[in-house]
Amino acid sequence: MGRSNKTVRGGEIIYLLTRSIVDTILYVGNRPNCSLSDIKRKTKVVYPHINKIFKLLVVNEILEANKTGRKYQIRLTDKGKRIYSNLKLIKKEFNGFVVD
Numbered sequence: 001m002g003r004s005n006k007t008v009r010g011g012e013i014i015y016l017l018t019r020s021i022v023d024t025i026l027y028v029g030n031r032p033n034c035s036l037s038d039i040k041r042k043t044k045v046v047y048p049h050i051n052k053i054f055k056l057l058v059v060n061e062i063l064e065a066n067k068t069g070r071k072y073q074i075r076l077t078d079k080g081k082r083i084y085s086n087l088k089l090i091k092k093e094f095n096g097f098v099v100d
Contacts, residue, residue: 020050024057024063025083029080054072062080
């Protein structure tokens with residue numbers, strides 16, 4: 001039985017934003033035309049998981065990629081660039097956040 005695609009509302013996306021997704025967006029924003037191997041190395045996420053994140057972000061038009069040989073050159077879409085800018089602002093606001 002195949003999986004069905006589920007569309008989420010804006011508020012629900014917060015629950016889906018894992019650290020590895022956020023780290024992937026931030027990494028690609030800082031290093032356009034990087035590869036999946038580069039992302040895997042930096043985020044320390046196992047390849048099957050980073051591949052799922054990659055596909056999720058491509059399907060949702062946050063990342064785009066050109067395949068050259070066996071490697072993808074990955075970069076942010078315009079939508080991805082807006083999300084990247086917002087994530088950088090959020091990260092800056094939470095810098096020094098105290099947790100007990």
